[in-house]
Amino acid sequence: GKDGSSSNLVQRELNSTQREAVYNFVVARSSGDAPHSLIGLAGSGKTGTLIEIALQYVAARRRVLLVAPSDAAADVLVERLDEVLAAAAATRRRWKKTVVVRVNEPTRDVGSVQAAVRVLRRSVVDKLTGAFALPTATQLRAAHVVVCTCESSALLRHTFRGRGDGGGGGVMTNFFEAVLVDEAVQATIPEVLVPLTQAAPHARVLLVGDAHQLGARVRSAIARRHGLGVSLLETHLRAWAAASATTTSTTSTTAAAAAATNKLVWRKGHAATTATAAPSSPPRTHCTLLRRNYRSHPALLRVSARLFYGDRHALVCSQREVRSPTTVA
Numbered sequence: 001g002k003d004g005s006s007s008n009l010v011q012r013e014l015n016s017t018q019r020e021a022v023y024n025f026v027v028a029r030s031s032g033d034a035p036h037s038l039i040g041l042a043g044s045g046k047t048g049t050l051i052e053i054a055l056q057y058v059a060a061r062r063r064v065l066l067v068a069p070s071d072a073a074a075d076v077l078v079e080r081l082d083e084v085l086a087a088a089a090a091t092r093r094r095w096k097k098t099v100v101v102r103v104n105e106p107t108r109d110v111g112s113v114q115a116a117v118r119v120l121r122r123s124v125v126d127k128l129t130g131a132f133a134l135p136t137a138t139q140l141r142a143a144h145v146v147v148c149t150c151e152s153s154a155l156l157r158h159t160f161r162g163r164g165d166g167g168g169g170g171v172m173t174n175f176f177e178a179v180l181v182d183e184a185v186q187a188t189i190p191e192v193l194v195p196l197t198q199a200a201p202h203a204r205v206l207l208v209g210d211a212h213q214l215g216a217r218v219r220s221a222i223a224r225r226h227g228l229g230v231s232l233l234e235t236h237l238r239a240w241a242a243a244s245a246t247t248t249s250t251t252s253t254t255a256a257a258a259a260a261t262n263k264l265v266w267r268k269g270h271a272a273t274t275a276t277a278a279p280s281s282p283p284r285t286h287c288t289l290l291r292r293n294y295r296s297h298p299a300l301l302r303v304s305a306r307l308f309y310g311d312r313h314a315l316v317c318s319q320r321e322v323r324s325p326t327t328v329a
Helices: 014-025 048-061 071-089 095-096 115-121 137-140 152-159 191-195 221-225 232-244 250-268 298-308
Strands: 036-039 065-069 098-101 145-149 176-182 199-209 287-289
Touching: 014 036, 014 048, 014 287, 036 048, 036 152, 036 232, 048 065, 048 071, 048 176, 065 250, 071 098, 071 115, 071 145, 098 115, 098 191, 137 152, 137 287, 145 152, 152 191, 176 191, 191 199, 191 232, 232 287
Parallel strands: 036 199, 036 287, 065 145, 065 176, 098 145, 176 199
Antiparallel strands: none
16 A cells, blocks of 8 residues: 555554655655655654655665754754664664764864764764764765755765765765755755755655744845745745646556556565555655644644644644654654
8 A cells, every 4th residue: 555564664653644655755756756745743753754764765775865954953863863773773683784974064063962972973073183074985985874954965075076986076976866855944945955966866855844834044135035035845835736737637547557667666675575565546746744743732733733734734643642842853
């Protein structure tokens, strides 16, 4: 089914909508070569789903770039990823070998993350100065997942400059086969375009966020007037909404062929021996809305769902399923 099989997942506790998001992005490629958006209210498990998607690419031996607008958000990605890997390694030893590299600006204060042991363990620190350092070309080649801020991803170019790796002029091409952007609504379009320059020509792009939360801070009135205050995620959703009004439906023959192809990819792209059949007619969708919420009180959630999502997001988990804000994002 399109929500996947738990035997293929690293986080087997994901709900059906989260599994559908993983399937849509990794297997069905339901948005084609265009970016895919993963949206939902705070506490709906967006970051956990993003982590699962990243690890599905790692399982298929493809390198992933995880980015976020701020150091704090990027650190959360590292911590969540490290937690999931630790749990997975307890039962599946191959996950112990997963290499995660956190790229920090050399000017960032190491003391600001002293308490974040998981982040420091995945970071590169100069042994002589005790300051953050950029990873070497060898360290990047060994990494399965690279985590940094949108802006800091530009620093990756310098690692390969003059080494003849991944493209000329210091620009890495064909290096990352998936670029996953968390908190995408809080980043301006130019910020998000920076990590996209590190992607392979046919790399998949995932934009994760909530278009109804606070967006990027743009101080210039002129910049806002010309659209800089609108994120790439919002622009993407608007473009698809406009295109859908003039797009004809896919024929049954094309759908059947796509389903057969998706089934083959699902089998080849995952290490699990149990293959899951693809949907008979996979949806051509540009985004996935996570409907279940693990954090909010039902009364609070109903207000947000009614105001922003037309009550489509009003599925509240039971009290025993509700988790603390530190475990769900």
